Amino acid sequence: xxxxxxxxxxxxxxxxxxxxxxxxxxxxxxxxxxxxxxxxxxxxxxxxxxxxxxxxxxxxxxxxxxxxxxxxxxxxxxxxxxxxxxxxxxxxxxxxxxxxxxxxxxxxxxxxxxxxxxxxxxxxxxxxxxxxxxxxxxxxxxxxxxxxxxxxxxxxxxxxxxxxxxxxxxxxxxxxxxxxxxxxxxxxxxxxxxxxxxxxxxxxxxxxxxxxxxxxxxxxxxxxxxxxxxxxxxxxxxxxxxxxxxxxxxxxxxxxxxxxxxxxxxxxxxxxxxxxxxxxxxxxxxxxxxxxxxxxxxxxxxxxxxxxxxxxxxxxxxxxxxxxxxxxxxxxxxxxxxxxxxxxxxxxxxxxxxxxxxxxxxxxxxxxxxxxxxxxxxxxxxxxxxxxxxxxxxxxxxxxxxxxxxxxxxxxxxxxxxxxxxxxxxxxxxxxxxxxxxxxxxxxxxxxxxxxxxxxxxxxxxxxxxxxxxxxxxxxxxxxxxxxxxxxxxxxxxxxxxxxxxxxxxxxxxxxxxxxxxxxxxxxxxxxxxxxxxxxxxxxxxxxxxxxxxxxxxxxxxxxxxxxxxxxxxxxxxxxxxxxxxxxxxxxxxxxxxxxxxxxxxxxxxxxxxxxxxxxxxxxxxxxxxxxxxxxxxxxxxxxxxxxxxxxxxxxxxxxxxxxxxxxxxxxxxxxxxxxxxxxxxxxxxxxxxxxxxxxxxxxxxxxxxxxxxxxxxxxxxxxxxxxxxxxxxxxxxxxxxxxxxxxxxxxxxxxxxxxxxxxxxxxxxxxxxxxxxxxxxxxxxxxxxxxxxxxxx
Amino acid sequence: xxxxxxxxxxxxxxxxxxxxxxxxxxxxxxxxxxxxxxxxxxxxxxxxxxxxxxxxxxxxxxxxxxxxxxxxxxxxxxxxxxxxxxxxxxxxxxxxxxxxxxxxxxxxxxxx
Numbered sequence: 001x002x003x004x005x006x007x008x009x010x011x012x013x014x015x016x017x018x019x020x021x022x023x024x025x026x027x028x029x030x031x032x033x034x035x036x037x038x039x040x041x042x043x044x045x046x047x048x049x050x051x052x053x054x055x056x057x058x059x060x061x062x063x064x065x066x067x068x069x070x071x072x073x074x075x076x077x078x079x080x081x082x083x084x085x086x087x088x089x090x091x092x093x094x095x096x097x098x099x100x101x102x103x104x105x106x107x108x109x110x111x112x113x114x115x116x117x118x119x120x121x122x123x124x125x126x127x128x129x130x131x132x133x134x135x136x137x138x139x140x141x142x143x144x145x146x147x148x149x150x151x152x153x154x155x156x157x158x159x160x161x162x163x164x165x166x167x168x169x170x171x172x173x174x175x176x177x178x179x180x181x182x183x184x185x186x187x188x189x190x191x192x193x194x195x196x197x198x199x200x201x202x203x204x205x206x207x208x209x210x211x212x213x214x215x216x217x218x219x220x221x222x223x224x225x226x227x228x229x230x231x232x233x234x235x236x237x238x239x240x241x242x243x244x245x246x247x248x249x250x251x252x253x254x255x256x257x258x259x260x261x262x263x264x265x266x267x268x269x270x271x272x273x274x275x276x277x278x279x280x281x282x283x284x285x286x287x288x289x290x291x292x293x294x295x296x297x298x299x300x301x302x303x304x305x306x307x308x309x310x311x312x313x314x315x316x317x318x319x320x321x322x323x324x325x326x327x328x329x330x331x332x333x334x335x336x337x338x339x340x341x342x343x344x345x346x347x348x349x350x351x352x353x354x355x356x357x358x359x360x361x362x363x364x365x366x367x368x369x370x371x372x373x374x375x376x377x378x379x380x381x382x383x384x385x386x387x388x389x390x391x392x393x394x395x396x397x398x399x400x401x402x403x404x405x406x407x408x409x410x411x412x413x414x415x416x417x418x419x420x421x422x423x424x425x426x427x428x429x430x431x432x433x434x435x436x437x438x439x440x441x442x443x444x445x446x447x448x449x450x451x452x453x454x455x456x457x458x459x460x461x462x463x464x465x466x467x468x469x470x471x472x473x474x475x476x477x478x479x480x481x482x483x484x485x486x487x488x489x490x491x492x493x494x495x496x497x498x499x500x501x502x503x504x505x506x507x508x509x510x511x512x513x514x515x516x517x518x519x520x521x522x523x524x525x526x527x528x529x530x531x532x533x534x535x536x537x538x539x540x541x542x543x544x545x546x547x548x549x550x551x552x553x554x555x556x557x558x559x560x561x562x563x564x565x566x567x568x569x570x571x572x573x574x575x576x577x578x579x580x581x582x583x584x585x586x587x588x589x590x591x592x593x594x595x596x597x598x599x600x601x602x603x604x605x606x607x608x609x610x611x612x613x614x615x616x617x618x619x620x621x622x623x624x625x626x627x628x629x630x631x632x633x634x635x636x637x638x639x640x641x642x643x644x645x646x647x648x649x650x651x652x653x654x655x656x657x658x659x660x661x662x663x664x665x666x667x668x669x670x671x672x673x674x675x676x677x678x679x680x681x682x683x684x685x686x687x688x689x690x691x692x693x694x695x696x697x698x699x700x701x702x703x704x705x706x707x708x709x710x711x712x713x714x715x716x717x718x719x720x721x722x723x724x725x726x727x728x729x730x731x732x733x734x735x736x737x738x739x740x741x742x743x744x745x746x747x748x749x750x751x752x753x754x755x756x757x758x759x760x761x762x763x764x765x766x767x768x769x770x771x772x773x774x775x776x777x778x779x780x781x782x783x784x785x786x787x788x789x790x791x792x793x794x
Numbered sequence: 795x796x797x798x799x800x801x802x803x804x805x806x807x808x809x810x811x812x813x814x815x816x817x818x819x820x821x822x823x824x825x826x827x828x829x830x831x832x833x834x835x836x837x838x839x840x841x842x843x844x845x846x847x848x849x850x851x852x853x854x855x856x857x858x859x860x861x862x863x864x865x866x867x868x869x870x871x872x873x874x875x876x877x878x879x880x881x882x883x884x885x886x887x888x889x890x891x892x893x894x895x896x897x898x899x900x901x902x903x904x905x906x
Binding site: 746 | 820855856862889
């Protein structure tokens with residue numbers, strides 16, 4: 001028989017490269033292990049590289065920051081030093097002039113002589129000429145210095161008042177030294193002398209038409225009261241204060257500086273340095289010498305600072321006004337220029353405090369003389385850009401602030417974009433990042449390369465390893481498709497090879513069995529046939545045996561029925577009403593009862609032969625025959641009767657080599673008396689008055705057929721038996737009838753049942769008792785013959 | 795020796811034979827193995843054979859016949875004593891066992 005090989009979903013064919021194949025699993029496991037290993041190693045590598053790059057960046061950054069800050073500090077210190085030097089140079093030149101002039105003041109005779117001499121020389125001095133338009137007197141050109149006597153210092157003759165004339169003489173010395181001073185030292189715009197308040201003439205070198213210029217620029221200056229109060233209010237009083245209290249000097253220097261202002265003549269940003277002159281007794285001011293310089297040198301120093309590409313310097317007054325910075329600085333610092341008009345001179349204001357950059361506007365300029373480095377953020381087109389701000393204060397000076405003399409400390413500042421400083425660092429970081437990325441890329445490439453190599457290797461190796469298994473699987477599939485010739489060849493010497501060997505052996509066996517199946521079937525069939533014929537024969541024998549046994553039983557039953565007394569026999573008996581009931585068990589037992597009546601005597605026998613079947617039946621027949629014979633013979637002695645019966649039966653049993661015996665008892669009735677003899681079950685007597693007597697028959701006899709002579713054991717019991725008295729005989733089939741629980745019916749139930757029905761006829765009593773027995777048995781098995789004989793006196 | 799079924803058990807301890815349960819065997823043939831065991835003890839001629847029936851609830855007539863026949867066999871060998879142990883609470887014993895003593899007066903019957 002062949003059926004097409006079908007595959008259920010559970011045993012789908014596993015392809016060689018299916019994910020469920022052993023090889024795929026093997027490769028997956030090894031691949032996953034390698035993948036994990038590589039990923040771990042790669043991850044650690046990348047992490048280390050990244051950490052290295054981070055650390056390197058940090059260190060380089062720190063180093064760069066330190067170096068940059070040190071550089072900037074040195075640079076700003078140097079620059080501040082240079083700026084201070086520039087100012088100091090002007091200061092010292094002015095101080096030299098002032099000291100010389102002071103010496104002349106302290107020596108009036110020499111001053112007079114020098115004045116007279118200079119005034120007398122046309123080379124150095126020219127006569128005053130009154131200018132009607134301006135209302136002042138000024139010397140003519142062609143001499144080293146121009147001297148102006150303001151209208152309020154002229155008398156009615158338009159000649160200088162004596163005091164002014166004296167000042168003209170005193171100041172003549174300037175013509176002598178002024179040109180040489182102008183020609184040497186720091187570049188100066190002009191050197192000039194101003195007399196004391198009561199004679200504030202002005203002499204300046206080189207010569208210029210200064211009064212005309214003043215008229216043009218500062219109208220009303222010629223009205224007085226004096227030069228000081230018009231141009232520099234507060235300075236004079238400041239100096240006077242110093243005389244009274246030298247400690248009121250804001251800075252330990254006699255020189256007072258103006259804030260930078262736009263020069264009326266040149267248009268340049270200029271600064272004036274004033275040096276006071278004292279009277280000989282040092283109690284009064286005697287005027288001053290002053291120098292005007294452009295800030296060009298200072299501003300060019302600041303503006304030309306080169307601090308990286310977009311870095312710049314600035315110089316700010318303590319009030320935040322920036323006096324010098326370049327255009328980048330102005331833009332970066334967010335400065336707004338505003339013109340400031342003051343009394344006398346015009347200034348310029350580009351104040352840090354008004355910067356559009358918050359970080360700049362809030363700068364503290366006067367905090368310390370030390371160099372300060374700050375990191376700030378400036379807004380660059382909406383972006384917060386980090387900047388490095390370095391501040392350094394210049395030496396303090398006395399400043400005329402337009403009202404009085406205060407201390408002024410200018411601050412030099414450097415501003416550098418941190419991005420620029422750290423550009424190299426950023427570049428380095430970028431390089432490191434690039435290197436890291438490169439390493440990462442190499443790692444990834446190496447990783448995939450490794451994976452490919454490993455997978456190829458694993459694939460190759462797994463092929464070898466799983467080859468045996470694949471072959472086994474193929475062979476098993478072939479076997480499934482009923483190709484029993486298949487054998488596997490496994491070259492390895494491992495467990496798979498062992499399985500292969502076993503498989504081959506099994507395949508061989510299957511092959512053998514399959515190929516020899518027909519022979520085997522034939523052989524088996526033959527064996528079965530033989531067995532069958534044996535069974536048939538046995539069955540036939542069994543059947544004949546059964547029928548024999550059945551026949552035997554039939555015979556036994558027949559004998560039992562045959563020897564029992566007929567109902568008609570019983571009905572004719574006077575005095576005693578006798579009812580008998582016998583029901584054989586499935587296997588006929590050996591119950592016996594008989595009623596013998598010879599017209600006078602009634603003899604009722606009851607017995608139970610051991611065992612069942614034909615032999616028991618025959619023994620019963622034997623007993624019945626002997627009893628009947630003895631009764632017919634008229635043997636009235638119950639003891640002799642039993643003795644003879646026993647001898648006959650015993651001898652017959654011995655002859656027939658039977659091993660059976662029986663219990664047997666008789667009840668003889670004659671003239672109101674019953675005589676009991678023989679050993680059997682208890683005999684029940686229910687008297688007419690309802691009293692019940694149970695008579696044990698053990699001592700009245702002995703089993704029949706067991707011993708040759710039982711006469712020593714046989715006895716009789718004579719009892720009255722009157723009208724309505726009832727006597728009941730039974731076999732153990734009644735008392736030993738069991739119900740499902742194994743409970744026997746028992747003599748007590750029998751006694752009760754009979755007693756309850758005692759008023760009925762003998763037949764009625766028998767029927768009632770049997771009904772009770774049967775209801776007790778219920779559906780349970782009937783083990784033994786049931787026999788009941790009821791005698792009732794009529 | 796021990797013969798055991800769901801209903802009964804017969805076993806020997808030395809020259810004592812114990813019977814237990816309900817013996818309702820169908821005939822002499824069925825009792826043959828038990829008789830054989832009993833005879834084999836008798837064959838060894840012990841001084842005293844004890845039949846312990848105190849736990850034998852029921853014995854049918856074929857069984858009683860067996861005991862009677864065995865008693866007759868013992869009787870033929872006066873040097874072998876026999877003792878039968880019975881129980882008063884079992885009805886068939888008090889009735890049937892006395893017959894054994896009648897068969898063989900030397901039989902020692904104890905019904906307790």
